[in-house]
Amino acid sequence: MSAAAGPVETRSAAPPCDPPANPPFSYTLRDTLDADEHAACLTNWQQQYDQLSAGLFAGEFEEFCFGNVQLFREALNQSVHQAGIAWPGSRTVAVPIAIEGTGWFGGETYSEDSMLTLGGSDELDFRTPRRLEIVACTADTAALNTYALQVEHRDLEAELAGRTTVPASPQQMADFGALLSTMMASLRATPDLLRHAQMRTAMEQALFATLLDTLPPAPASPSLAPSCRARQFVVARAREYMETHIDEPITVADLCVKLGVSRRTLQYSFQDVLNLNPVKFLRAIRLNAVRRALKQTAGSERTTVADIAARWGFWHLSHFSAEYKAMFGELPSETLRRAG
Known part of the structure; x- marks a missing residue:
């Protein structure tokens, strides 16, 4: 070296x-x-x-x-x-x-x-x-x-x-x-x-979440798993919260705190009700928010894709671009250019 x-x-x-x-x-x-x-x-x-x-x-x-x-x-x-x-x-x-x-x-x-x-x-x-x-x-x-x-x-x-x-x-x-x-x-x-x-x-929450995933927790009691009705209620409350905070970059941790449930309960609930885990659901919400922001600010010389992605918590720009293209069929730079 x-x-x-x-x-x-x-x-x-x-x-x-x-x-x-x-x-x-x-x-x-x-x-x-x-x-x-x-x-x-x-x-x-x-x-x-x-x-x-x-x-x-x-x-x-x-x-x-x-x-x-x-x-x-x-x-x-x-x-x-x-x-x-x-x-x-x-x-x-x-x-x-x-x-x-x-x-x-x-x-x-x-x-x-x-x-x-x-x-x-x-x-x-x-x-x-x-x-x-x-x-x-x-x-x-x-x-x-x-x-x-x-x-x-x-x-x-x-x-x-x-x-x-x-x-x-x-x-x-x-x-x-x-x-x-x-x-x-x-x-x-x-x-x-x-x-x-x-x-x-x-980034802070990504670090904390990965660290918790790395450290094995004590085995959970099967009796603590929420019922089907309870899981439906959790998803409904989560979606209601997201709809009333649509202009904020919500995270899974935010939902857990606001709903008073663990990440595991949130995971079970979304997977059963929507067949989609909460991380992917929130990512879709954030990608749509980025897309709207790109279209709204198109034409501004100070606007960059990196800045808008950062406002919504996307810290890995190449992954963000790949996820954006997979969702919308075009790169974020193409959305910005086309809207402009």
């Missing part, structure tokens, strides 16, 4: 938990030549890195901070020992995406099959193998646990208390790592999309 002295790109703004007067996001990308320099990169963490293996140090660090989350990726070509703490009131989950050998984390060995977690009050005790690339998400504990309680009726922090590794399958780990990598790649290409509050909310 090649490395250059100093920052490649840095955008300064508010990391998680900073005062709201600051800008709403930050992006940092650096190549590092020293373990101390690398340790200082992670916003709001207090760390010390000691290089353990011999040779020139070459590291790569990338970070996005917005809302209640901090996404970061770090790659190292030397074994280091990391000590310190994360920012107070946080929860970190990390997965290796490239690793040679095994390492040590919080009293346990870890490998390519390990998903790691760290609480905001936990001491970091992390020895890396000689080569490691890892992606991670650090989230505000209160925001994450509130989401888990409202959407899944789970006390996630109680489930993770005292853990250093997470019991996830290789496929679940791969899915979580792929989401983090894809999300960071999208933001790297167009970081300014984070200035839209809807985009920040959509």
